[in-house]
Amino acid sequence: MAKVLVVADMRRGKLRNVTFEMLGAASAIANGDAVAITLLGKNVAGLAKDLGDFGADAVYVVDAPELENYNSGTYRKALLTVIDQFNPGVLLLAHSAIGRDLAPMVAARLGAGQVSDITSFEGTGENLTFVRSIYAGKAFTKVSVKQGLAIATVRPNNLTLPAGGVGKPGTVQNVSVSFEPADLATLVKEIMAKANQGVDLTEAKVVVAGGRGVKDASGFTLLEQLADVLGGAVGSSRGACDAGYCDYSLQIGQTGKVVTPDLYIACGISGAIQHLAGMSNSKVIVAINKDPEAPIFQMSDYGIVGDLLEVVPRLTEEFKKILV
Amino acid sequence: MNILVCLKQTFDTEERIVLENGHVKEDGVRFVINPYDEYAVEEALRIKEEHDGQVTLVSVGPTRFEEAIRTALAMGADEAVLGDDPALFGDEFTISKVLAAIISQRPYDLILAGNQAVDDGSGQVSVRLAEELGIPHISMATKVEVEGNKVTVHRDAEGDTEIVTGVLPMVITAQQGLNEPRYPSLIGIRKASKKPLTHVTVQDLKLSAEDLAGRINVLETYLPKPKEAGRVLSGELTDVVRELAEALHTTEKVV
Ligand SMILES: Cc1cc2nc3c(=O)[nH]c(=O)nc-3n(C[C@H](O)[C@H](O)[C@H](O)COP(=O)(O)OP(=O)(O)OC[C@H]3O[C@@H](n4cnc5c(N)ncnc54)[C@H](O)[C@@H]3O)c2cc1C
Ligand SMILES: Nc1ncnc2c1ncn2[C@@H]1O[C@H](COP(=O)(O)O)[C@@H](O)[C@H]1O
Numbered sequence: 330m331a332k333v334l335v336v337a338d339m340r341r342g343k344l345r346n347v348t349f350e351m352l353g354a355a356s357a358i359a360n361g362d363a364v365a366i367t368l369l370g371k372n373v374a375g376l377a378k379d380l381g382d383f384g385a386d387a388v389y390v391v392d393a394p395e396l397e398n399y400n401s402g403t404y405r406k407a408l409l410t411v412i413d414q415f416n417p418g419v420l421l422l423a424h425s426a427i428g429r430d431l432a433p434m435v436a437a438r439l440g441a442g443q444v445s446d447i448t449s450f451e452g453t454g455e456n457l458t459f460v461r462s463i464y465a466g467k468a469f470t471k472v473s474v475k476q477g478l479a480i481a482t483v484r485p486n487n488l489t490l491p492a493g494g495v496g497k498p499g500t501v502q503n504v505s506v507s508f509e510p511a512d513l514a515t516l517v518k519e520i521m522a523k524a525n526q527g528v529d530l531t532e533a534k535v536v537v538a539g540g541r542g543v544k545d546a547s548g549f550t551l552l553e554q555l556a557d558v559l560g561g562a563v564g565s566s567r568g569a570c571d572a573g574y575c576d577y578s579l580q581i582g583q584t585g586k587v588v589t590p591d592l593y594i595a596c597g598i599s600g601a602i603q604h605l606a607g608m609s610n611s612k613v614i615v616a617i618n619k620d621p622e623a624p625i626f627q628m629s630d631y632g633i634v635g636d637l638l639e640v641v642p643r644l645t646e647e648f649k650k651i652l653v
Numbered sequence: 654m655n656i657l658v659c660l661k662q663t664f665d666t667e668e669r670i671v672l673e674n675g676h677v678k679e680d681g682v683r684f685v686i687n688p689y690d691e692y693a694v695e696e697a698l699r700i701k702e703e704h705d706g707q708v709t710l711v712s713v714g715p716t717r718f719e720e721a722i723r724t725a726l727a728m729g730a731d732e733a734v735l736g737d738d739p740a741l742f743g744d745e746f747t748i749s750k751v752l753a754a755i756i757s758q759r760p761y762d763l764i765l766a767g768n769q770a771v772d773d774g775s776g777q778v779s780v781r782l783a784e785e786l787g788i789p790h791i792s793m794a795t796k797v798e799v800e801g802n803k804v805t806v807h808r809d810a811e812g813d814t815e816i817v818t819g820v821l822p823m824v825i826t827a828q829q830g831l832n833e834p835r836y837p838s839l840i841g842i843r844k845a846s847k848k849p850l851t852h853v854t855v856q857d858l859k860l861s862a863e864d865l866a867g868r869i870n871v872l873e874t875y876l877p878k879p880k881e882a883g884r885v886l887s888g889e890l891t892d893v894v895r896e897l898a899e900a901l902h903t904t905e906k907v908v
Contacts, residue, residue, distance in 0.1 A: 340811075399810070401790065426810040430792050433745070433777040437784035442746060442868025445775030458872060463773040467670040468677065470773070471873040475866075514789035515819035518805075522813045531811070535908070559908055577830060578812025583666060583771060584688070584829040586811075592907040603666055613905045614883070615897065621885070631900060632885040633893055643890065647898040648908065 330362040331418030331454050331479075335385070336408065336431070337368045337376070338423035344376055346490065346532045347423045349383055351483050353491030356384040358419055360453040365389055366499065367411045369404055371397035377501050383491055385499035389415065395508045398520060399427050402512040405434045410506045412439070417478065419457065424482035425531070432482050442474035446587070448487040448610065465583045465606035485531045486589040487610075523578050528562040530579065535561025536590045538581055538608070541568035542597015542618065542637055549575050551638065552596060555645045558652065564588065564608075566598045582607035596637040600625025617641065654706035654799075655759075656697045658730065659752060659766035659779060662714060662721035663687040666771060675874055677773075686721045687774070689767025692827035695834040697765050698729045700799055707731050709759070713741050713751050719850065727837030727845035738854040744867040749781035751865075754858040757786065761822055763804075768793050768826040783824035790824035791817050795831050 333355040338345045348366075355364045367389040368376055373396075377388045391407040408431060412420065420435070422428035424446040436443040447459040451471075458473045459481055474480075530536065537556040539549055549563065556563045564586070565579040581588055583606040593611035598604060600616070600623055608614070609628060616629040617637045626632045633640055664670075665683040672678065686694070697708045710725050710733040712718050722733045734755055741751045756764065764786075766779035783790035795814065796807035802821045807814050809828045837845070855865070886893045901908045 398815075401792075426793070426813075429776055430780065433780035434784055436746070436777065437749065437781040440746070440868075442744070443775070443777055444869065445777060461775070463874075464664060464668075464670050464677070465666060465771060466877070468672070468874055468876055470871050471875075473870045473872060475868055475870055477868070515791055515817050515823075517815050517817050519816040520810075520813055521816070576812070577809075580829075592901060592905070609877075609880075613901065613907050615901070616883075626885060627882060628880055630883040630905075631897055632883055633897060634885060634887070635890060635893075639890065640894065643894045644898065647894050651898055651902050652908070 330360050332363045333359045333419045334415050334417035335366040336422040337366055338425050347485040350488040350490055351421045352383040354488050358453050365415050369396050369407045382493050382498050384495045384497050388499040388501045389504050391504045398517045402514050403508055404431050406512045407506050420480045422482050424484050428482045432480055436480050441478040441480050443480040444472055445482045446484050447481045448484050466609050530562045531586055533562035533590050535559040535592045536564045536588050537594045538564035539569050539596050540566035540598030546574050551641045555641055558645050558648045566604050595625050599623050654704050654762045656708045657761045657764045658693050658697045658710050660690045660710045660712050661687045661770050662718045663772040687767050687770045689827050691834045692831045693765035694725045695832045723845050726848045727841040732849040734851045736853040740855040744869040745777035746868040749778050749785055752782050753785035754860050764824045766826050768828055779826045788822050789819050792826040793828040794825050795828050
């Protein structure tokens with residue numbers, strides 16, 4: 330048994346799915362001990378009710394103007410304050426832009442062990458182990474934290490999403506934190522929102538990804554149409570980004586995002602090892618490529634050898650028919 | 654300006670992973686500078702060229718790291734420190750303590766590092782290092798501007814770009830897109846062998862047994878199940894497309 334604290338992951342003022350995935354994991358890990366979740370931000374108190382009935386005994390809300398945008402120093406202080414109050418044995422954060430920055434700061438401050446980007450876990454308390462991929466997904470390790478607070482960052486779309494309704498909506502605890510100049514050693518001056526405002530790529534259930542084979546930016550419109558019909562998001566290879574067909578925020582792979590959708594449709598992507606690093610754990614992989622020898626077919630559950638400019642629109646039409 | 658770069662040598666990203674007695678086999682593997690650290694080296698050199706200064710590489714790892722260090726020296730870094738005493742090796746907790754112990758013995762204004770090591774790395778060491786040194790950091794930089802002691806960094810936040818400012822000393826971690834690393838020149842390669850490389854052992858550093866013990870136990874390392882070759886659908890395009898859509902809808906239930 331261990332008390333577990335989850336840091337809610339938000340984007341553009343909304344709770345992300347991974348937050349609920351973490352709450353599900355927290356209940357299993359706590360195994361009867363207390364589970365808490367913390368909301369850090371400005372005007373986030375209202376989100377406490379959206380956490381609904383997912384198994385948190387307490388919701389720690391730190392609502393402050395200094396937390397409006399992610400800032401390393403203020404978020405660090407807010408989280409350390411909540412940790413001090415709740416005293417968890419296990420701390421879960423998302424392996425997202427925020428979690429990746431926040432977790433190691435807090436780990437260092439508390440002298441804690443951290444396991445990054447976990448895809449699954451087993452056991453509880455002393456026997457808690459985490460699984461993470463290494464060497465860009467070419468191997469996995471099972472690890473545990475020897476002593477003290479165990480921190481893990483969680484890869485979205487990998488842990489089971491709980492159904493809710495467990496009879497614990499959680500009591501809200503407002504935590505006040507006073508910030509000092511030292512907490513504002515770095516300042517966010519401006520945010521240029523580039524990423525698409527649609528479906529969140531790392532959380533999408535369907536990803537339609539384009540590579541150099543898409544030929545130009547207008548080719549990506551075809552992929553968007555397919556993604557729209559499937560309620561999915563568009564991603565890309567680095568080849569497509571380098572060629573200027575799309576923004577780097579769409580890049581999937583070793584140096585881009587790691588995605589684990591139910592369905593990944595790779596269009597005009599050769600399947601370089603660095604690309605596979607970002608998508609090989611997808612549940613079902615479909616490849617559309619005009620070269621029958623393309624390595625992506627080795628990784629795929631289904632393949633179509635053909636010109637994507639012809640195949641993708643037909644597929645869009647076919648799904649429209651099926652999904653009416 | 655004194656610029657330090659934290660540099661790790663990693664497997665070339667193309668390398669196949671082979672396990673031997675539960676450990677990743679290193680024989681015959683091609684090693685490279687961790688790609689993110691290569692961006693950090695390049696950025697350090699650009700800042701030095703603009704503002705003058707000294708670029709020092711700091712590494713903790715086995716003697717084979719010297720090859721990566723020599724490459725970075727050939728790119729233009731001035732000197733290097735390598736902690737190649739096995740007593741210093743460990744998990745992210747330990748490596749960041751060791752790097753901090755090495756770094757706090759010398760002058761620094763700016764520390765550049767990668768945001769992640771592409772082998773068994775986990776994107777912790779550089780941020781932990783900043784905390785160990787008690788200085789701020791900005792992670793995932795795609796652009797760095799230094800003016801006097803002020804820095805302005807563009808950072809990648811899941812595709813959005815944040816413009817973040819701060820004051821030196823600080824740690825900045827490199828993200829893809831920061832720059833295009835240069836190749837070492839012939840003159841650079843010749844000079845590199847004469848540049849100072851200092852070896853550090855556990856006796857040279859103030860570290861406790863607790864610092865060196867680490868926090869993580871690796872219980873098991875294994876390879877993913879090989880994926881069975883999938884089904885390539887063939888025939889008339891209309892039929893193929895229908896077959897695929899049906900399979901995804903009815904059999905796989907992912908649509
Ligand atoms: C350190 C490092 C990190 C990297 N990180 C990443 C990363 O994070 N993500 C990433 O993706 N890459 C990454 N790369 C690059 C990677 O090695 C490949 O270069 C890249 O993935 C290739 O992109 P691509 O498949 O779109 O292009 P290509 O390899 O050029 O493949 C294009 C494919 O499109 C097919 N095609 C062409 N026309 C058509 C058509 N009309 N219809 C159907 N198919 C068509 C071709 O047959 C071919 O298979 C990295 C490389 C390095 C060295
Ligand atoms: N052994 C090491 N020696 C020097 N720098 C390191 C070492 N390990 C990690 N780093 C630095 O920390 C960054 C993040 O590493 P990691 O936390 O292992 O993913 C790397 O890109 C390096 O800049």
